[in-house]
Amino acid sequence: MDFTPVASLIDRLTSWRVPWAEVLVMHHNEIVFQYRNGFENVEEKTPIRDNAIFNLYSMTKIMTCVAALQLVEKGDILLLDPLSQYLPEFAEMQVKKTLPNGEVYYEKAARPITVRDLFTMTAGFSYDINAPSIQEAVERTNGTLPTREFARALAKEPLMFEPGTHWNYSMCHDVLGALIEVVSGKRFGTYLQDEIIKPLGMNDTTFDLNEKQQTRLIPQYLFDEQQDKAVRMDGNGFRIGTELDSGGAGLLSTVTDYAKFLNALTGYGTSPEGVRILSRASVELMRTDHLNDMTRPDFSWDHMYGYGYGLGVRTHISKAGSGSLSPIGEFGWAGAAGCMAIIDPDSGLTVMYAQHLLNSQEHYVHRRLRNAVYSCL
Structure with missing residues (x-):
């Protein structure tokens, strides 16, 4: 070669x-x-x-998804599970809708966000790190914004579309990190070190x-x-x-x-x-x-x-x-x-x-x- x-x-x-x-x-x-x-x-x-x-x-997203798939393999989560089963703040999501005249209104999501939606970028999130709820959480946590707090903040923002109906590159995998924290009982970074990084000699x-x-x-x-x-x-x-x-x-x-x-x-x-x-x-x-x-x-x-x-x-x-x-x-x-x-x-x-x-x-x-x-x- x-x-x-x-x-x-x-x-x-x-x-x-x-x-x-x-x-x-x-x-x-x-x-x-x-x-x-x-x-x-x-x-x-x-x-x-x-x-x-x-x-x-x-x-980073590749490793995050591998970590979450490990939990699928253990039977701790399923791809088709509602996200709110693990992160309750995502239970009652609002979807932002726009009328032909440009008027904006909000409607309750017709179906729940699933774990699979996080993997596949179909949850309805954006990549707006300056969203009001996120910035409020940054200030409230004195700039620390732990992973779990980030997810709680994002859940306060309306979705861009009904879950599963569009693909949009977004903060889905950051929420996946919070899901891993809750299910594994470990800080997300610690989970990666214990289950992937250290075992591979990285x-x-x-x-x-x-x-x-x-x-x-x-x-x-x-x-x-x-x-x-x-x-x-x-x-x-x-x-x-x-x-x-x-x-x-x-x-x-x-x-x-x-x-x-x-x-x-x-x-x-x-x-x-x-x-x-x-x-x-x-x-x-x-x-x-x-x-x-x-x-x-x-x-x-x-x-x-x-x-x-x-x-x-x-x-x-x-x-x-x-x-x-x-x-x-x-x-x-x-x-x-x-x-x-x-x-x-x-x-x-x-x-x-x-x-x-x-x-x-x-x-x-x-x-x-x-x-x-x-x-x-």
């Missing part, structure tokens, strides 16, 4: 808008290629180092960095079109409380560390060392397309053509639609600063790609990277 095309693409990206980029490719549990280029600190021209820590943002994946890890947290950038350069913009705007273990966007990690988790999914839920975090049946359910005639039109991002949406992941359903060199059933997700996962059990392939640039150029980068990797196999 000659990965020269992948290295060339990384070089091209880092000479363009992306300050640094790194890719790790595993094939049948062996690292067959790892390459990085660019500057972790643009101002000081510091080359990107090994084991740099960065924000995963929405790639030492640098966490919601809260220790002092030593903090020294490896690297700068984050935003590409400024007017200045035609990347400008420093640190912090995670989605983690709006110091005690909010955000199941949607809160984890930090390294390329090598998170690749261990992704590769366990490539192994149908079991790591090369024999650590099982999910059953094969759960991995297959996760990568099954859960969109239907009502929700499919909403999943219309151009870089997702040819993909369906499973339990928290994109899943490849049409090579003709995607133009992708990856096989049907390849799955994964990405993050706001540009990281991306490719999980392909049928090919025995795991790809962990990382960068740390908000307005990440995802639509340009990810499809090209995927095709470059598969062309090398």
Whole structure:
């Protein structure tokens, strides 16, 4: 396998808008290629180092959904259970409706939010972290906003649509984190450490960095079109409380560390060392397309053509639609600063790609990277 095309693409990206980029490719549990280029600190021209820590943002969602599927496997929850069975505040939800003349009114939801709706982004939530009830809860908790309090606050906001009738990228997986807390009896971050992170031998994946890890947290950038350069913009705007273990966007990690988790999914839920975090049946359910005639039109991002949406992941359903060199059933997700996962059990392939640039150029980068990797196999 000659990965020269992948290295060339990384070089091209880092000479363009992306300050640094790194890719790790595993094939049948062996690292067959790892390459990085660019500057972790643009101002000081510091080359990107090994084991740099960065924000995963929405790639957190994959681990959150795996954690919740563990509870499904134990019989603690069912996908079709009403969410209010575990989080009572979601029992009486209001749906925001708009008349043709623009008048807004509210109506009681016709059906309950289910656990499955959280996985599949069909609950009716938005991604408005500035919603009044959430901001009130931030102030009331003195900026801590624990995960469980976040869910209580979100439940006070009206739904955008009847549960199950549309797909909308939202804070569903943050609520899934609260559900895991209630059902497991552990803080969400602790559950992840106990059931996934530590068993897989991952030492640098966490919601809260220790002092030593903090020294490896690297700068984050935003590409400024007017200045035609990347400008420093640190912090995670989605983690709006110091005690909010955000199941949607809160984890930090390294390329090598998170690749261990992704590769366990490539192994149908079991790591090369024999650590099982999910059953094969759960991995297959996760990568099954859960969109239907009502929700499919909403999943219309151009870089997702040819993909369906499973339990928290994109899943490849049409090579003709995607133009992708990856096989049907390849799955994964990405993050706001540009990281991306490719999980392909049928090919025995795991790809962990990382960068740390908000307005990440995802639509340009990810499809090209995927095709470059598969062309090398």
